[in-house]
Amino acid sequence: MFKLNFKIALRNIWKNKTSSLINISGLAIGLAACLLLLLYVAYEYDYDTQTIDTGQTYKVMINGRDANGEVDGTADATPNAIAPLLKQNYPAVKAAARIEGQGKRLIANGAQTLKRTTYFADPDLLNIFDYHFIYGDKRTALTEPNSVIVTASTARMLFGTTDVLNRSVRYDDKTDLKITGVIKDLPGNTSVSFDFLLPWSLNEAYRSWIKRPDWGNLNYKTIIRMNPETDIKQFNRSVKGVIKQHASWSSNEMVLFPLSKLHLYDTFVKGESTGGRIDQLRLFMGLAIGILLIACINFMNMATAKSEKRAKEVGIKKTIGATRGSLIGQFLMESMVLTVLSTTLAIVLIELCIPFFNRLLDIQLGINYSNSSIWIGLMGVVLITGLISGSYPAFYLSSFNPIQILTKRNIKNGLFSVNLRQILVVGQFSFAVILIIATTVIYQQIQYIKNRPVGYEINQLVELPQEGLLYDKLDVLRERLAKSGAVLSLYQSSGTIATETSWFSGMEWPGSSEADKLQNFSQLATTYDFVKTTGVKLVAGRDFSRSFASDSAAVLLNRSAVKRMNLKDPVGQTVVAHGNKVTVVGVFEDFILGSPTLKGSPLVVAFMKGWGGKVTMRMNPSNSVTENIATIEKIVKEVNPAYPVELTFVDQLYAEKLKTQRVLGILSNLFGGLAIFISCLGLFGLASYSAEQRTKEIGVRKVLGASVSSLMQLLSFSFLKMVAFAIIISVPIANYVMNNWLQNFEFHTSISWLIVLLTAAGTLAIALLTVSFQAYKAANANPVDALKYE
Amino acid sequence: MIKIENLEKVYKTEEIETTALNGINMHVKTGEFVSIMGPSGCGKSTLLNVMGLLDKPESGSYKFLETELLSMNDKQRSNFRKQNMGFVFQNFNLIDELTVFENIELPLIYNKVPATERKRLVNEIIERMNIVNRSGHFPQQLSGGQQQRVAVARALVTKPKLVLADEPTGNLDSSHGNEVMELLCELNEQGTTIVMVTHSSHDASFSNRIINLKDGHVISEKINKSRTEELI
Known part of the structure; x- marks a missing residue:
């Protein structure tokens, strides 16, 4: 029996090539996406588990x-x-x-x-x-x-x-x-x-x-x-x-x-872990399951749509003596066979995608085939997918009454089954629409943050680690680079200007209380030319200057720091930092040092000769970047021969800060696109079956004089109705979810209704295109063929 | 072999009730070949379905070799059916995805016959039906007559006590139709009891006895003398 059912399954797959292709490829893409996301989730979950206990x-x-x-x-x-x-x-x-x-x-x-x-x-x-x-x-x-x-x-x-x-x-x-x-x-x-x-x-x-x-x-x-x-x-x-x-x-x-x-629970509020990357990971898990469900729904829809074809087989088998259980077993096995084929294809897809995926996310994923838990997990996914996608068709098809089918009385495709199919399609498209809106909002937010003014001239800035002789010979380097014409100015600092690297507390200022000593300030230690090189905007006072010997005990403050200290006229005031009395010589406008999603925090730029770490240079814009880089590399190598020259563009470092959002953006784009693709694949399949089932009706209507366009309307309308309904359901959900997401950022954009409208229109257009291809084919067929067919 | 008393069957839809069987009484003897005739909608197919345990009547009694079948549950009915009955349909109802051999083998599988025995039985009947060179073909590769031979072979492979045929020649031209009727006669002569529903008096003339139905009643019975003598 098993052998025979297996044969029937394979022959069915072979006979209905289009629907098998839609089923297998849809399921394979869904499975590949799901498994890839699960691999990523497992990778993140295994973070720092390489310990003994x-x-x-x-x-x-x-x-x-x-x-x-x-x-x-x-x-x-x-x-x-x-x-x-x-x-x-x-x-x-x-x-x-x-x-x-x-x-x-x-x-x-x-x-x-x-x-x-x-x-x-x-x-x-x-x-x-x-x-x-x-x-x-x-x-x-x-x-x-x-x-x-x-x-x-x-x-x-x-x-x-x-x-x-x-x-x-x-x-x-x-x-x-x-x-x-x-x-x-x-x-x-x-x-x-x-x-x-x-x-x-x-x-x-x-x-x-x-x-x-x-x-x-x-x-x-x-x-x-x-x-x-x-x-x-x-x-x-x-x-x-x-x-x-x-x-x-x-x-x-x-x-x-x-x-x-x-790694996953790295956000702390008032000393308690409140989440962190785990939130994003949960999102991905939801995405993985959602995509797989969409693919499973395709499978169910195709199988039930085919029910008329399979009904005869069910009827005969029941008459000859098959029990309902054996029929359910048969249909479940068919879905298992398809799932196994899809999984094989999915693994091939994953292997093809992993290098690309790893590069994109800067991680090291891989399938370890010698790992038994991978196989167990895979078998679990196959079993669950096969069961989910096969269960409904199995119970539905096996419930047919043999006399109704075999005596050719019309099989009513029961109200229930039609409704369920519609519900499934609506669910599929709702999910897809939510994904599209989410994707666009994430993209917009990233753009919004990216376009936020940095507060200094980020282009033409390059930095390199201050190592070896670059401490003692900084002035030599400065002179030689200036002479070469490749660099306009440079400064040394304790850290890069692209991210926050150091904090301190214990600061005292005129009017500060004991409690104010606990206030954290971001700090950057530097010597000369900080303002000149970076292009930070001074709002009061001046940069550190070689003409003032007293500047060896001076600081610059940003606007947020002045506000926090509540200083009326900051320039010239004396404050205490690291236990030393220092003079405020200048105030500059806040620039983005930490996360670009946060508002400015107080920053102290202090003059400290001994605390270096980075040399940051402003290149001469009148030369090409390649020329400048070549000159800089040559001169740095000559000054500090023992070290390789490692120049980094500050704007690239800045872009790194948006990595989490970028990953989220890429993944939601990718998988959102896949979800829509798989949904359309399913719609295509359903439309083609619906057209096939209505061949006779179309033939009769044509003979009676229906035009191609009216027939296309007839065939497409029921599908578009479902998609439209899906849009109505999903827009408020997406709106709610994404508004919540945006609240995570101090600086955030808002959801524009234009985007929502465009998404709705786009989804409808794609669905229309998908369905009308089939509808056109059906409506243009020769009516005589259609009528002979019966 | 079969004794049917006061059988009633009503089809209900939302608006109307249709009485398909209205107190049918009939019997079939072992080894008989009975035809059921009547105009469209007289209830002859319903009667056949009830006899084949595919449909349940509202009331009445149906005894098969002294066993009351109507009190059985679905599982028992299904078991009884696969052990005692074979079906031949107007539109053959072969499974398109299975070869001739596999189609014939299917009921044996459901009856849990071991594989070697199955092979022997199927080959035996394929030989008897004269379709040996077709055993690897799929149904759509065969002519209508050949398909119906396969269907008959499938109905007989379990050696059922009763074969139920629903217009077996309805989809065949007359020469193929005659072939099938001759085949049924041959089987009947070898001892199989057959009940056949038909429109065609030509086909009915092959049987021992003809029962005429109208509006769910048996209105007449006619013994076909030329065939019945052989039986007695």
């Missing part, structure tokens, strides 16, 4: 309190003293490690130099993360200061092989290190992502002050592995006041947060 691994978070004692910020920035203290005093702490990211640093094997991402870390990090050591011993790999662990790909790039234990590499052009471990490359979904790992003791050797416990400098991250069976709530209560015990002036409190959850 994921359930017991925590990140130390610091809650900062504002003047009113409310928690006003939660971050994973901790002092260097927490990890050793916890390890020493709390037996529940099994391992505790500090880490400090260094960004990309130089690592060299002789002349073979690379810039790769690195961290300083306590040896305990190896007892927290489950790194796979190809060579070396994790117990000793980070104990000596002059040691380094490299990933397999770094080893291969430097030496051409991974067998490099005990070989020597040169770090940052100043220290020779011995390779004490080679580990497997890290996956993309880890927050501690490095190409080589340096011992904390080396960090201390470079900067002796790191050895001293410092409760005020929150420059480090702390990761902790607890003993199993620790009551984490109890533990959090017991460590809440630890920072205060050691630094009575601090209002900071520590709290442990599960490391593997931090």
Whole structure:
């Protein structure tokens, strides 16, 4: 019986090629989209689970309190003293490690130099993360200061092989290190992502002050592995006041947060996690299921539309002795066969799309075919899809009464079945319309943020890391670049102008209270030419100047900072920053330093010679960009020969800030488009069946004198009615959902009715095009053929 | 073999009630070939459907070899049907997606006959029906007469006690029609009981007995002497 049913299924698929193609390709696209999104979701869910004991691994978070004692910020920035203290005093702490990211640093094997991402870390990090050591011993790999662990790909790039234990590499052009471990490359979904790992003791050797416990400098991250069976709530209560015990002036409190959850639940309000990326992920899961449902609905619609053709088979089988159960089994199997075929096609599609998808989202997705859970998941999806899409046709078709069919009494396509089909189509299109509107609103919002004035001249700005000799020879560089004509001006700063990099509190100003010391200010340390180079608008005072020796103790404030300090006449006033008295020499207009979706926050630009990190240059617009870049690269290399020259355009860095929104935009565009495509595919199929079923009616009408256009109207109208109904349902929903979404942004656009109208018109037009193709074909057929057919 | 008493069947739609069977009494003896005739709408197809357990009457009694069938539930009816009855339809009703062999095999599968036995039985009947060289073909590749042979073969493969035929020659030209009628006669001679609904008095002349229906009543019965003598 199984064999025979299987044969019938295959022959049916083969016989009805058009509908099979619509079914299989629609389902395959739906499945591919769904599986791809689920892969992405799984990837995000697996973030930071590469630890030895994921359930017991925590990140130390610091809650900062504002003047009113409310928690006003939660971050994973901790002092260097927490990890050793916890390890020493709390037996529940099994391992505790500090880490400090260094960004990309130089690592060299002789002349073979690379810039790769690195961290300083306590040896305990190896007892927290489950790194796979190809060579070396994790117990000793980070104990000596002059040691380094490299990933397999770094080893291969430097030496051409991974067998490099005990070989020597040169770090940052100043220290020779011995390779004490080679580990497997890290996956993309880890927050501690490095190409080589340096011992904390080396960090201390470079900067002796790191050895001293410092409760005020929150420059480090702390990761902790607890003993199993620790009551984490109890533990959090017991460590809440630890920072205060050691630094009575601090209002900071520590709290442990599960490391593997931090990636998805990274938004904190008043010290409590309120969500974060998980919201976006839930959206994607909804999208995945929605698209699959649309494809399943296609399947159901096609199957029930075909019911007249299958009715005879059902009737005969019932007469001969088939039970309803065996018929349900047969139809379910048919949908399973189709689903399996679609899944195969879907996997091919996914494999084709993954490289593109990875590049688009900057992630490392892949199907690991040796992973049994992937297969189990896949089988689950096939089973569920097959059941969902097959169940309705199975129960519907198997319910036919054999005498009615076989004695050729008219089968009434029961009111119920027609209605259900209509409901399904309406549901499909509602979903598609919601997606289109959502997509357009997301796009508009991104454009809105993009078009927000940055506040400085972002074009022609390039920056490079200040490394090696670029500290001491900055003036040489400035002179040579100016002479070359490629650069108009440049400045050094503690961080890029494209993002917020540093904050401080403890600021005092005329009229400030004790509580005001808790106010956080964004900071940027620089020397000369900051305003000149960036093009930030001064509203009062002046830039730092070489003609005023007193400027070595001066700051510039942005408008928000002046407003926060409530200074009437800021220029010339004395304020206290980092414990030093400094003079305000200028005030500038707010520019976008942090997220472009937020309103301006107070910023202090301070004159500090010793705190560099970036050199930012304004290129001469009268030369071409390529010429300028070539000149800059040549001169920088000559001044600082040991380092590769890494120029970055500031506008590109700025664009990076919109990455989350961009990802959302791309995904919703892509999958919204797919949803519409699959829906139209279904509509096409339904329209063709409806035309086929009404062949005789069309023939009779034509013989009686109906025109092609009136026939097309007749055939298209019922479908367009459904689509129109879908639009009416979906517009308010989309409007509500997207208005809510827009509220997430301090700076946001509003939904324009023109867009909604255009969406509605566009959807109707696409549906009309789809249906009228079939309708035209049917209406133009020779009526004699149609009548003979009966 | 069959004893039917006071059978009543009413079709109801929203507006009207149609009485299809209005107190039918009839019997069929084992080995008989009975034709049911009558004008359109007289209830002959309904009667055949009731006899085939495809339809349920409102009241009356239907005994098949002393077993009352009307009190059975759906599952029992379905089981009884597949073990005891075979059907031949006017429009053949073969499954287009199955080959001749597979079509004939289908009832055996539903009767849970083992595969080797199925093969033997199907081949046997294919030979008897003279369609051996067609066994791999699909129904639409055959002529009408051949299709009806396949349908008859399918009805007979389970060796049913009763074959019900609903205008078996209605879709065939006269020469193919005669072939099918001769086939049915042959089967009847070999011992199969047949009840046939027909419009054609020519076809009816092949049977032992003709029952005439009108408006849901049996109005007359006629014994076909030339055939009946053989039976006795």
